[in-house]
Amino acid sequence: MAASSNSRVFMQGIIGKSPGTGLGNRVSGVCFRTSGVRSGIKLGVRATMQVGLEEVESSQLPNSVDGNLGFDVVSEGELREKGFLGMRKTKLVCTIGPACCLLEDLENLASSGMNVARLNMCHNTWEWHRDVIRKIKRLNEEKGYCVSVMIDTEGGQIHVVDHGAPFSVKAENESIWLFTTQKFEGSRPFTVQANYEGFSEGITVGDEVVIDGGMASFEVIEKIGNDLRCKCTDPGLLLPRAKLSFWRDGKLVEKNYELPTISTKDWADIEFGISEGVDFIAMSFVKDANAIKQLKSYLSNKSSESIGVLAKIESLESLQHLEEIIEASDGIMVARGDLGVEIPLEQIPAVQAKITHVCRQLNRPVIVASQLLESMVEYPTPTRAEVADVSEAVRQYADALMLSGESAIGSYGQKALCVLRMASSRMELWSREENRQSALHQRQLGVSLPDRIAEQICNCAVEMANNLGVDAIFVYTKHGQMASLLSRNRPNSPIFAFTDNHSTRMSMNLQWGVTPLLVELSEDMEANITKTIDLIKMKGVLEEGDTVLVVSDITPSCATPKAFQSIQVKTIV
Numbered sequence: 001m002a003a004s005s006n007s008r009v010f011m012q013g014i015i016g017k018s019p020g021t022g023l024g025n026r027v028s029g030v031c032f033r034t035s036g037v038r039s040g041i042k043l044g045v046r047a048t049m050q051v052g053l054e055e056v057e058s059s060q061l062p063n064s065v066d067g068n069l070g071f072d073v074v075s076e077g078e079l080r081e082k083g084f085l086g087m088r089k090t091k092l093v094c095t096i097g098p099a100c101c102l103l104e105d106l107e108n109l110a111s112s113g114m115n116v117a118r119l120n121m122c123h124n125t126w127e128w129h130r131d132v133i134r135k136i137k138r139l140n141e142e143k144g145y146c147v148s149v150m151i152d153t154e155g156g157q158i159h160v161v162d163h164g165a166p167f168s169v170k171a172e173n174e175s176i177w178l179f180t181t182q183k184f185e186g187s188r189p190f191t192v193q194a195n196y197e198g199f200s201e202g203i204t205v206g207d208e209v210v211i212d213g214g215m216a217s218f219e220v221i222e223k224i225g226n227d228l229r230c231k232c233t234d235p236g237l238l239l240p241r242a243k244l245s246f247w248r249d250g251k252l253v254e255k256n257y258e259l260p261t262i263s264t265k266d267w268a269d270i271e272f273g274i275s276e277g278v279d280f281i282a283m284s285f286v287k288d289a290n291a292i293k294q295l296k297s298y299l300s301n302k303s304s305e306s307i308g309v310l311a312k313i314e315s316l317e318s319l320q321h322l323e324e325i326i327e328a329s330d331g332i333m334v335a336r337g338d339l340g341v342e343i344p345l346e347q348i349p350a351v352q353a354k355i356t357h358v359c360r361q362l363n364r365p366v367i368v369a370s371q372l373l374e375s376m377v378e379y380p381t382p383t384r385a386e387v388a389d390v391s392e393a394v395r396q397y398a399d400a401l402m403l404s405g406e407s408a409i410g411s412y413g414q415k416a417l418c419v420l421r422m423a424s425s426r427m428e429l430w431s432r433e434e435n436r437q438s439a440l441h442q443r444q445l446g447v448s449l450p451d452r453i454a455e456q457i458c459n460c461a462v463e464m465a466n467n468l469g470v471d472a473i474f475v476y477t478k479h480g481q482m483a484s485l486l487s488r489n490r491p492n493s494p495i496f497a498f499t500d501n502h503s504t505r506m507s508m509n510l511q512w513g514v515t516p517l518l519v520e521l522s523e524d525m526e527a528n529i530t531k532t533i534d535l536i537k538m539k540g541v542l543e544e545g546d547t548v549l550v551v552s553d554i555t556p557s558c559a560t561p562k563a564f565q566s567i568q569v570k571t572i573v
C-alpha cells in the first residue's frame, strides 16, 4: 500500500462467531485507509482495502432476487460442464465471410466459443455486412449469446486489383510481366494492375517486387512511366488482391506512399460501423498514434466513444512507433499476414513476442491473427506446427486468437474454432500448473493516487485469489477498468465482471479471463454483491463450499469515504 508520510493506516478487526470450519460469519477484517497528502497538495482520496471472510447463507433464495442476469449461454454451459477452473480464458475472434454468413453458421460459431465476429471491410458490400451484423445481434438478443462485432478497415496499402483472372495465376520462372495502374478489360496475359497510381515511385531497375511476402518475386527490368516491366525470378502464385512490396539489397524499400491511414472509403465504412452499432473498429496499416487519436476523437464527438479502437500492427512503420500506438489504442492486433510482407518471415515470432509483452505491460488486449490454422481452409485437421503456433500465442498470454480464411472461406470453420478452443484450454492449464503468471512483471501504470490504488488492489486481489485457490473473482465495473486490471495479472480463477452498461459488457469480450455479465447495479455495493451472488447461485453453478473473492468499490462497514475499494472473500454455505 503506497502511503505517503502523513497518510494514516489503520487496521480494524471484526470478530464474529466461528462455526465448525473455524471460519466465522465475519471472522476477521482488515481495513487499511490512506488519505494521501503529497507535496502539500491534498489529494482528497481515501482508499480503504477491506479484507474479510464471510459466509453467505443460501436459504433466503430465490425470493430476494430481483432483476435478470445477462450471463451468456456459452459461458454458462462451459461453467456447468467444466467448473470455474475449466472456463476458457483466451478469447476467440472469427472472420465472417461467405462460408459462415447464414444465421445457422453464425450460431454454430457462437455456440463453439466465438467471442468476437470480425468483418473485413476489404470484402463484400455494406448490405452483406449489415445483414451479418443484424444476425449476430439477433442471436445475442434472442438466444442469449454475447458476441461482439468488429469491423476491420481496408487502410492504405498497395495491392493487386486485377491480374486477368478471377482466381490465382501462376507466374513461371523468367516470364515477363507488366505491373501497371492502367485498367484493362477481360484477360490480358502477363499484366497486373495495382491499386495506386504512385505504386512505383522511387523504384528503379534492379529492384525486387515481392508478392504476398514471398509467394512470388520479380526483378524490375524496365521502367516505362509509372509502369514496371518485370522478370519473374522466383515462380509462384498471384492471388486476387495480392500485396506488393519492393526490396533493394535485401531490405524493404520504405516508401511513404502518402496513402492516408484512414481513406475516404475507410471513413465511410467507419460511419457504417457506427450506425450499425459495432463494438470495435480495427484500423489497418496504422503508422503512428495520430490516426488512432484522430479516430478516437471522432468517435467521441459522435458520442460513440464506447466503440473500442484497435490498432493493427502490420507495417515496419508501426513497429517503429509501437509503444505510442499501444498507449493510444484500446487494443492491438498482431496482423501477421501483412507484417510478413514487410519484414522477413523469420522475424515474426520475435516481433509477436515483443508486441504481446508490451501489451501486457501497458495493459491493452492483444489479438494474435492470421494463418493460425491456415491449412484448415482446405483440410479438416490442422498441422502439428499450426497447433504449436496457437499454443505459443496462448503461452504468451495473448488475450485473443483470430481465424481469418479458416472461418471466412473454409469448409471447416467451426472445427477450426474447436481446435483453437481445445489448444487454448490445454495450454492455459499447463501455464497454471507451471505458475507461469508469477513471472509476469508488471509495470506501474497509474499516475494519480486513485489509479495506483486501483492497480495495487487488483494486483493484491489476484495474488490472494491464487494463494487461496478461490473459485471465482467477482468485480463490478462501469468502464471495464477494474476488470482489465485484474485480467492483467492472469489469475487462475475466472473473473466475473458485472456491469450495468451494455457497451462495457461487449468491450470486455477481448479481455483474457473475463466473463462479462450484464446486471442492474445500485449505489449500494453490498446489495450488489449479495444480489450477484444470489443470481449466480440461482443458476445452480455456485455451490456450498465455493469461495468467491469480491473486488468492489464500497462496503457499508466503514463510514462514507469517497473512493473506497475492498477485497472480500465469501464462502457459500
Ligand SMILES: Nc1ncnc2c1ncn2[C@@H]1O[C@H](COP(=O)(O)OP(=O)(O)O)[C@@H](O)[C@H]1O
Pocket: 095, 096, 097, 098, 120, 122, 123, 124, 241, 337, 404, 405, 406, 408, 409
Ligand atoms: N466478407 C467477405 N466476403 C467475401 N470474402 C471474404 C470476406 N471476408 C473475408 N473473405 C475471404 O477470406 C479471406 C481471408 O480473410 P481475411 O484474412 O480477412 O482477408 P485478406 O486475406 O484479404 O487479408 C480473404 O482473402 C477473402 O477471400
Ligand SMILES: C=C(OP(=O)(O)O)C(=O)O
Pocket: 120, 122, 152, 284, 314, 334, 335, 336, 337, 338, 339, 369, 370, 404
Ligand atoms: C489481419 C490482417 O489484416 P487483413 O486480413 O485485413 O489484411 C493481416 O494482415 O494479418
Ligand SMILES: [K+]
Pocket: 120, 121, 122, 152, 153, 154, 155, 284
Ligand atoms: K482489413
Ligand SMILES: [Mg+2]
Pocket: 284, 314, 335, 337, 338
Ligand atoms: Mg492486413
